[in-house]
Structure formats: C-alpha cells, structure tokens
Amino acid sequence: MDHHAIRSLRARELAVLVQRGSVTAERVAAAFVERAEQTQTSCAAFQQLTAESALAAAREIDQRRRAGQPLGPLAGVPVGLKDNFVTRNITTTCGSRILSDWLPPYDSTHALRLRQADAVMIGKLAMDEFAMGSSNENTPFAAVRNPWALDHVPGGSSGGSAAAVAARGCALSLGSDTGGSIRQPASFCGLVGLKPTYGRVSRRGMIAFASSLDQAGPMTQDVRDAAIALGVLAGRDPDDATSLDAEVPDYVAACDRRVVGKKVGIDRATLDHDGLDPEVRRAFEASIDVLRGRGVEIVEVTLPHLDLGIPTYYALCMAESASNLARYDGVRYGWRAEADTLAQLYDQTRALGFGAEVKRRIMLGNFVLRAAQYREYYGQALRVRQLITRGYEQAFARCDAIASPTSPVPAFRLGERARDPVSMYLADIYTVGANLAGLPAISIPGGFSLARDRPPLPIGFQLVGARLEEPTLLAIAAAHEADTTWHLQSPPKGPA
Amino acid sequence: MTRYEPIIGLEVHCQLNTRSKLFSPCSFAFGDPPNTHTDPYVWAMPGTLPVLNGHAVSLAIRLALATHSRIEPISRFARKHYFYPDLPKGYQISQADQPYCTGGYVDLPETADQPSKRVRLIRIHLEEDAGKNTHVTGRDFSLVDYNRAGVPLCEIVSEPDLRSAAEAVAYLRELRTIVRYLGICEANMEEGSLRCDANVSLRRHGATELGTRCEIKNLNSFKFLEAAIEAEVRRQTDLVERGEPIRQCTLSFDPQRDRTRVMRSKEEAADYRYLPDPDLPPLQIDQAWIADEQAHLPELPGARRARYAGLGLSSYDVSVLTNEPALAEFFDATIELGSEPKSACNWITVELLGRLNADSKTPAQSPVSPRDMHDLLDLLKRGTISGRVGKDVFQKMYLEGRRAQEIVEQDGLGQISDANVLRDLVAAVLADHPDQVAEFRQGKTKVRGFFVGQIMRRSRGQANPSVVNTVLDELLASP
Numbered sequence: 001m002d003h004h005a006i007r008s009l010r011a012r013e014l015a016v017l018v019q020r021g022s023v024t025a026e027r028v029a030a031a032f033v034e035r036a037e038q039t040q041t042s043c044a045a046f047q048q049l050t051a052e053s054a055l056a057a058a059r060e061i062d063q064r065r066r067a068g069q070p071l072g073p074l075a076g077v078p079v080g081l082k083d084n085f086v087t088r089n090i091t092t093t094c095g096s097r098i099l100s101d102w103l104p105p106y107d108s109t110h111a112l113r114l115r116q117a118d119a120v121m122i123g124k125l126a127m128d129e130f131a132m133g134s135s136n137e138n139t140p141f142a143a144v145r146n147p148w149a150l151d152h153v154p155g156g157s158s159g160g161s162a163a164a165v166a167a168r169g170c171a172l173s174l175g176s177d178t179g180g181s182i183r184q185p186a187s188f189c190g191l192v193g194l195k196p197t198y199g200r201v202s203r204r205g206m207i208a209f210a211s212s213l214d215q216a217g218p219m220t221q222d223v224r225d226a227a228i229a230l231g232v233l234a235g236r237d238p239d240d241a242t243s244l245d246a247e248v249p250d251y252v253a254a255c256d257r258r259v260v261g262k263k264v265g266i267d268r269a270t271l272d273h274d275g276l277d278p279e280v281r282r283a284f285e286a287s288i289d290v291l292r293g294r295g296v297e298i299v300e301v302t303l304p305h306l307d308l309g310i311p312t313y314y315a316l317c318m319a320e321s322a323s324n325l326a327r328y329d330g331v332r333y334g335w336r337a338e339a340d341t342l343a344q345l346y347d348q349t350r351a352l353g354f355g356a357e358v359k360r361r362i363m364l365g366n367f368v369l370r371a372a373q374y375r376e377y378y379g380q381a382l383r384v385r386q387l388i389t390r391g392y393e394q395a396f397a398r399c400d401a402i403a404s405p406t407s408p409v410p411a412f413r414l415g416e417r418a419r420d421p422v423s424m425y426l427a428d429i430y431t432v433g434a435n436l437a438g439l440p441a442i443s444i445p446g447g448f449s450l451a452r453d454r455p456p457l458p459i460g461f462q463l464v465g466a467r468l469e470e471p472t473l474l475a476i477a478a479a480h481e482a483d484t485t486w487h488l489q490s491p492p493k494g495p496a
Numbered sequence: 497m498t499r500y501e502p503i504i505g506l507e508v509h510c511q512l513n514t515r516s517k518l519f520s521p522c523s524f525a526f527g528d529p530p531n532t533h534t535d536p537y538v539w540a541m542p543g544t545l546p547v548l549n550g551h552a553v554s555l556a557i558r559l560a561l562a563t564h565s566r567i568e569p570i571s572r573f574a575r576k577h578y579f580y581p582d583l584p585k586g587y588q589i590s591q592a593d594q595p596y597c598t599g600g601y602v603d604l605p606e607t608a609d610q611p612s613k614r615v616r617l618i619r620i621h622l623e624e625d626a627g628k629n630t631h632v633t634g635r636d637f638s639l640v641d642y643n644r645a646g647v648p649l650c651e652i653v654s655e656p657d658l659r660s661a662a663e664a665v666a667y668l669r670e671l672r673t674i675v676r677y678l679g680i681c682e683a684n685m686e687e688g689s690l691r692c693d694a695n696v697s698l699r700r701h702g703a704t705e706l707g708t709r710c711e712i713k714n715l716n717s718f719k720f721l722e723a724a725i726e727a728e729v730r731r732q733t734d735l736v737e738r739g740e741p742i743r744q745c746t747l748s749f750d751p752q753r754d755r756t757r758v759m760r761s762k763e764e765a766a767d768y769r770y771l772p773d774p775d776l777p778p779l780q781i782d783q784a785w786i787a788d789e790q791a792h793l794p795e796l797p798g799a800r801r802a803r804y805a806g807l808g809l810s811s812y813d814v815s816v817l818t819n820e821p822a823l824a825e826f827f828d829a830t831i832e833l834g835s836e837p838k839s840a841c842n843w844i845t846v847e848l849l850g851r852l853n854a855d856s857k858t859p860a861q862s863p864v865s866p867r868d869m870h871d872l873l874d875l876l877k878r879g880t881i882s883g884r885v886g887k888d889v890f891q892k893m894y895l896e897g898r899r900a901q902e903i904v905e906q907d908g909l910g911q912i913s914d915a916n917v918l919r920d921l922v923a924a925v926l927a928d929h930p931d932q933v934a935e936f937r938q939g940k941t942k943v944r945g946f947f948v949g950q951i952m953r954r955s956r957g958q959a960n961p962s963v964v965n966t967v968l969d970e971l972l973a974s975p
Binding site: 085092102104105106203206211238242320322323326333340342366369370374 | 536539540541542543544545546547548577579581584585586587636638640767768769775776777
C-alpha cells in the first residue's frame with residue numbers, strides 16, 4: 001500500500017490494518033511523517049516534528065504485534081498533540097517564547113493514554129500562544145496556514161491541530177477548547193472537532209489557560225474517529241480534582257444509534273446576528289434539512305442571556321488566565337531575561353517572553369480581579385454564567401441537542417482581524433456558551449463557502465448536547481455525516 | 497499613668513505534620529538538602545493541578561474540635577496572588593471568605609502570674625506554605641529552596657482579646673501545647689513549624705473603639721514575640737502621647753535595637769486579587785468525618801490539667817507534666833500500675849526529667865520504663881529502701897538498665913528497718929561519742945542531729961530514719 005493510500009484511510013481503519021498486520025505501524029508512521037515534512041513549509045502546522053521517536057515507537061508496536069500481543073484501539077495511528085499538552089523530554093512551548101526551550105520532566109495524562117492506546121505521536125502542533133486566539137496568528141513562531149487556502153487562517157487556538165489533520169500530516173490530533181478553540185478551527189479546516197463535557201477528560205498536563213473552561217478533545221476527519229479518540233481520553237483522573245467520576249460509555253457504538261424522533265433545537269434569535277455570513281447561514285439551513293431527512297424533529301428553543309456570553313466568557317477567562325500565567329517568571333523553568341534586580345527579572349521576562357495578546361489578557365484579567373472591581377466583573381460574570389447554564393438546562397428539557405453554525409464566518413485571511421482583537425473575540429459567539437455551561441459540543445463539516453477569488457472554504461455545523469450526552473451528539477453527528485459528503489473532501493494537493 | 501491599654505491579636509501558623517504536602521503527594525522533612533522535597537506541582541510546572549490531601553483536613557478538623565470552633569460543612573479554597581520567588585505559582589492556595597472553621601476559643605490556664613482567661617478565635621483556615629528565600633549577603637543573588645513550598649498550614653486567627661505581651665506569649669504557649677497534644681504539629685518555633693504574627697493597637701482605658709492596628713511579622717521565638725509587642729506598644733504609646741496619628745502598617749522586629757520597624761505602609765499593601773480556585777471543588781466536611789476525628793481525639797491539655805489537679809498535684813507540677821505530653825503519658829502509665837501520684841510526679845519531673853534533658857533524650861527514649869519507675873516507687877513505699885538510697889538505685893537503673901529489685905538485692909542496699917539490728921548500731925554510735933551523749937543529757941538537744949548523721953553514715957544511708965528515731969529516743973532516754 002503506497003503512502004498516499006495509507007494517508008487516505010481513517011484513523012480507525014489504520015488501527016485495524018496495523019492490528020491485523022496488513023500494514024506495519026512503521027510504514028504508516030513513515031507515510032504521515034513524509035506528508036508532515038512536505039507540508040510544513042506551506043502550512044507550518046507542526047511546532048516540532050518528532051519523526052525519529054515516532055518511527056521507533058512504531059517499530060516497537062510492530063514487535064509486539066509479531067510477538068502476538070494485543071494492541072490498543074489506536075494501534076499505529078499517527079497523532080499530533082497541540083503544544084500545550086506536556087510531553088516528557090519533548091519540548092513543550094505552549095506557542096510561547098517564554099517556554100520555547102522547556103523540556104518537561106513528566107507526561108500529560110493525554111500523552112500517556114494515547115501511548116497506552118498504541119497511538120504514535122508524530123509531533124507537537126502549533127497554536128495561538130497560551131491558547132489565546134482564534135486564528136493561530138498570536139505566535140512568535142510562524143503563523144499556521146489553512147491547507148484549503150494558504151493565505152487564510154486555519155482558526156485557533158488549535159490551528160496547527162486542525163491544519164495537520166486537514167493536510168494529512170497526521171490522522172488525528174488533540175486540541176484544547178476554552179471558548180471554541182477545537183470547534184472553530186475544525187470548522188475552518190473541514191474537520192470534526194469535539195469538546196467534551198467539562199471534566200469528562202482530564203486537564204492534568206494540559207497547560208492551563210482558563211481552568212473552569214478548558215477541555216481537551218480530538219480533531220478528526222469523521223465522527224467515528226472522534227468517538228474512538230474520546231473513548232481513549234475520557235475517564236476519571238485522580239490527579240485532576242475537577243475530572244468526573246462518570247462511567248465511560250461505548251462512544252463508537254453510540255454513532256450507530258437511531259436518531260429518528262430525536263429533537264434538535266434552534267434558537268432563531270442567534271441566527272439574526274449581523275455578522276453571520278449568508279453562505280454560512282445557507283449551509284446551516286441545509287444541515288438542518290439533512291437532519292429532518294433522518295427523522296429528527298426540529299424545535300424552536302430560546303437561550304436567554306446568550307448575548308451576554310461573550311463578555312461573560314472573556315471576563316472569566318481573562319481573570320483565570322491572568323492567575324494561571326502568574327507562574328511564568330523565569331525563576332524555575334522556561335526563558336529568563338537578563339536582569340540586575342528581582343523586579344527587573346519579573347518585568348523583563350514577562351514583557352519580552354509573552355506576546356501582545358497574552359499581555360493584553362493578563363492585564364485585563366488582573367483588572368477584573370482587583371478587589372475594587374471583583375464584584376462588578378468577575379462576581380457578575382459568575383452569576384451570568386449560572387443563568388446561561390440554567391438557560392441550557394431548560395432548553396434541554398425540550399430537545400436533545402442544540403444546533404447552530406460553529407462560526408459566523410468561514411476562515412478569514414491572514415492579517416485581516418489581527419489588528420482588531422475585539423472583532424476576533426466577537427466571532428466566538430456560537431461557541432462560548434458550551435464552555436460556560438460545561439456542555440459537550442461538536443463541530444462537523446457542513447458545507448463550503450464558494451467565492452471567485454479564492455478556493456472553497458469549509459463551513460462547520462455545531463451541535464451542543466446536555467451534560468455527558470456525548471453519545472447523543474455523536475449519534476446525530478453520524479447521522480448527518482451519513483447523508484453528506486463534506487467530510488470526504490480534501491484540500492487541494494499541497495504545493496511543491 | 498498608662499491611659500492606654502494594648503489590644504493584641506495573634507495570627508499563628510502551624511505546619512501540619514502530614515506525610516505529604518497539602519495539594520500533592522510530595523514528601524517533606526525539615527532540614528534536608530535544598531530542593532530534595534519537590535515534584536512538578538511544587539515547582540508549579542505548566543499543566544500541574546492541585547489535589548487535596550484529605551489527611552491534612554483530618555488534622556485540621558481535630559484542631560477545630562480542640563478549640564471548640566464551628567466547622568463549616570462547605571468551605572472553599574481561594575488563590576491569593578503576589579509575585580515572589582518563594583511562591584512558585586505566583587499565588588498561594590489559601591482560604592478567603594469561606595474558611596473551614598470559624599469561632600472557637602482557647603482557655604489560658606491559671607498560673608502564678610496570671611488568672612485563667614478565655615481567648616476567642618475569629619477563624620482557622622488551611623493554606624499552603626511558601627518556599628524559602630535566602631539572601632546571600634554580599635553577593636548579587638538569592639537562593640530559593642522549595643522544600644517547604646506546599647506544606648499544609650493551619651492559620652489560627654484570634655480575636656484581639658489579648659491585653660499584654662505576657663498574655664500573648666501564654667496564648668501562643670497554650671496553642672503550642674494543644675497542637676502537640678493533638679499530634680498534628682511539631683510546633684517548633686526555631687524550625688518554623690510554628691510561626692506567629694502579632695496585631696497590636698492601643699485603646700484608651702474605658703473606650704470601646706479600637707485604635708489603628710499594626711502588624712508585626714516574622715516572630716520566631718517566644719522571647720521575640722514578647723519583646724516585639726512591648727516595643728510596638730511603646731512606639732504607639734509614644735506617638736499617641738505626642739498627638740501623632742498611628743498609620744496602619746506592617747512591621748518587623750529588630751531584636752538588636754529592641755524596636756519595631758515599618759516594612760510597608762497600608763498604601764503599599766498588595767491587592768491579592770483573590771479568586772476562588774477553579775481547580776478545586778468546594779471542601780465538604782460532613783458530620784461523619786467530624787465524629788470520626790472526635791472519637792480519635794486524645795485527652796486535651798485543659799482536661800489533663802483538671803485531672804492532675806484532682807490527683808492532688810501542685811499547679812507547678814501540673815504545668816510541668818502537661819507541657820510535655822510524652823512526659824504526662826509516662827506519668828499516667830506509672831500511676832496506672834498503682835504508684836502514688838505525688839511521689840510518681842516528683843520522681844518523674846525531677847530525677848527522670850533531669851537526666852533525660854541532660855542527655856537530650858525524650859521520654860520515649862527513656863532507659864527507665866514506667867514499669868521500672870513503678871517498681872522503684874513501690875520499694876520506697878514499702879520501706880525496703882530509704883529515699884536517699886532510692887536516688888542511687890535510680891541512677892543505676894538509668895545508667896545500667898538494671899531493675900530496681902535486682903539492684904537492691906545484688907548491691908545490698910536494702911533499708912534496715914529491724915529495730916533490734918538498729919539498736920545495736922545506735923548503741924555503738926552512742927558508745928563511741930560519750931562526750932556528745934553527756935552534752936545531750938545536759939540539755940543540748942541539738943546534738944541529736946549529730947547522732948542521726950553518724951548513724952546514717954555508719955549504716956551507709958540504709959537505716960530506716962523513723963525506726964532510727966524511735967530507737968535513738970529510746971536509748972537516749974534510758975540512762
């Protein structure tokens with residue numbers, strides 16, 4: 001089987017072939033490493049390629065298979081980890097100069113579980129610095145480019161994770177989602193991106209951005225691959241006090257569940273949003289029709305206070321991130337500026353080590369936490385968050401999932417929004433609700449935006465579920481996928 | 497003409513002696529080489545998360561029970577932010593407006609110097625300790641040791657009920673005794689397992705309003721605590737008498753100059769930007785947990801003092817025994833075997849404690865066990881040996897590890913109580929000193945003491961004193 005054929009297979013198909021011995025893990029790894037190396041100049045999806053260790057790990061898997069030992073559910077599957085997942089003895093930068101040389105002495109739970117499943121890590125993936133951004137332009141390293149149109153952004157903050165899978169540099173990637181950072185890049189790059197229920201997947205070893213909002217999740221080519229990955233990642237971690245002690249169901253089996261009679265809710269008010277691209281709106285309506293065709297009942301719901309979602313989200317995430325980033329001072333690890341006094345050490349390390357967006361958010365976050373402002377901003381945001389959560393609970397009494405576009409627009413051009421942070425923030429309008437309420441949400445390929453002056457750009461369709469209802473989301477998503485072909489399309493062949 | 501009285505409150509930090517730290521399984525031991533008790537969480541490495549050490553909460557509950565405080569069924573951890581190299585995360589996980597424990601009190605025992613007093617508590621909360629920064633004099637760098645970072649602390653905040661430096665010291669001593677009894681804290685001020693900050697203000701006699709208070713930090717001995725409070729009271733009194741205002745500030749104590757010095761003023765006080773810690777769920781302490789700790793609570797100092805007073809011990813003896821729980825346990829074990837409390841107390845607090853202190857040994861390391869002590873006391877009670885001989889026997893027991901009975905028999909130290917035997921001995925002494933006998937007969941009764949001394953010498957201290965007296969009187973009376 002040639003490399004191109006290998007790369008056109010889904011992650012679960014690769015695992016089966018490796019388990020059977022039809023193809024070696026080493027060959028699979030080589031096929032993806034080749035592609036990753038080819039596309040690195042154009043897309044810059046990888047922060048770091050770990051080809052040597054990938055091939056070594058793959059060979060070890062092949063040895064075990066030859067010895068007759070059983071292999072894990074992701075046997076030989078080449079994966080990429082967003083560079084905010086800590087990997088032992090492999091530089092983990094979190095997209096920042098301040099950690100540009102950091103060599104962790106421990107592995108994140110995610111790296112451990114993927115390895116236990118016999119996945120093969122191809123490398124670490126580029127991201128917006130400290131996961132702050134929606135375009136992967138907030139980086140001291142190269143900006144990541146969308147494989148569908150190289151002068152467009154891949155989305156963010158898991159931009160590298162999305163670009164790598166879309167360009168077939170890996171079969172599956174891990175991203176993190178705090179306000180939409182898995183789902184939005186998935187929608188920009190034509191992938192499935194799943195953000196689990198808060199606490200479903202451990203946060204240990206995932207460098208914290210906003211602790212009460214962050215979740216790790218898979219980015220894949222289709223729904224079933226995401227289901228397998230979730231099964232590997234989910235489950236209680238005693239090293240994360242916020243991880244849930246809930247049973248992990250069979251997510252793959254859930255994909256085959258019938259959806260006839262299931263109810264999907266739409267809040268029409270959210271579609272009257274000014275910034276909603278007309279093509280995105282059309283694609284959304286088409287996806288709704290697909291679900292109707294599968295026997296799903298569409299109902300109207302109201303999500304009150306969702307208009308307050310963005311300010312609430314930003315008040316909370318900026319405050320929490322200002323707190324979480326207080327530890328980056330160059331004293332114990334990471335980059336340290338030259339300084340003559342302690343004050344200079346702190347000032348210079350942080351001023352020079354952090355990028356502009358990170359500094360912006362730290363300052364705003366510290367402002368929000370000031371004693372004088374606490375009640376008005378953070379305290380208030382906590383209260384509104386509760387209202388938003390309750391709004392979802394009430395809506396879920398009347399439906400099984402809530403549908404919306406993932407992003408109001410398809411991928412924009414590099415540089416187009418970089419100068420206007422607030423316009424960047426406002427684009428999170430459809431995604432932040434699920435983070436605020438701690439609910440599972442999935443973005444799936446839902447069409448393309450066509451224009452004369454550029455290649456087609458993917459459009460994402462989002463479903464938000466009730467707490468721990470990933471099986472329901474996967475079932476409805478799989479049903480949509482069964483009647484569409486968006487997920488089968490690939491970006492144009494890479495440049496020379 | 498003191499028209500002002502000092503109003504003092506103490507914030508006391510106790511390091512809980514758990515096997516691992518408050519939020520990570522990392523070990524801790526005082527005095528080990530720097531940075532040998534760390535793990536990724538202690539280093540505040542990216543991606544690490546706190547996981548609560550339940551045992552620390554158990555110890556904290558015991559403390560709250562001992563201070564008769566209210567234990568909150570739900571409390572929260574909060575992040576307290578400031579930048580300093582010894583604070584790895586750039587914030588300390590502490591408790592802010594929802595501590596696990598509120599109210600309560602500590603009763604100071606009555607002593608020769610002061611009456612008993614109830615000192616009320618405002619609250620107790622759990623928090624992480626910071627590491628240790630050492631400034632290297634004359635060099636342009638500082639060294640940071642993170643061994644201590646993350647160790648669990650209970651911070652005990654009292655109401656400003658203390659009225660003098662001496663009272664403050666007494667309060668700190670009693671807290672120290674309590675936590676040592678509970679076995680939750682070594683409470684060693686030199687090692688830093690017990691630390692104290694003092695809040696001091698002045699109030700005009702008769703007034704109800706409190707004055708501006710100032711905080712003295714980093715007091716690491718009882719002596720310094722007392723001296724610092726007195727120095728601060730002097731400073732504030734001086735200002736007030738000159739009509740100058742007292743500005744709220746934080747001070748350190750300079751023992752060389754016996755003065756407090758302003759470290760920072762209120763305006764410079766940091767805004768800690770408290771944030772409920774999103775990595776930790778609320779701390780839930782239910783009745784079952786509390787009942788479990790209650791069942792395992794040892795006898796507390798107050799109850800022990802009352803029990804010893806009931807045994808007839810002097811208040812001095814009570815305090816010596818009570819201040820050393822291990823010694824009190826030794827005492828309890830001894831009287832449980834049947835020894836009489838007062839003599840047991842005497843021998844334990846004087847003879848035994850003296851030797852243990854000289855050898856820097858703890859009661860647990862004593863070569864003489866409670867059983868051994870009881871045997872010795874029994875021999876004394878039955879008159880087998882005299883008190884003087886007892887001391888020799890004890891010395892041999894301590895140094896040689898032999899049992900009392902053995903020593904008496906093997907070394908022939910038994911007390912001579914046979915009146916017939918003693919009559920011969922006394923007669924011999926009188927016969928040897930005819931002049932003194934004559935003096936006695938002439939009315940110089942003081943000479944009697946000389947005879948007793950001679951008799952004791954000749955009997956190598958083994959003559960039973962009361963039998964000697966009887967026999968001596970008998971022989972002196974007859975012509």
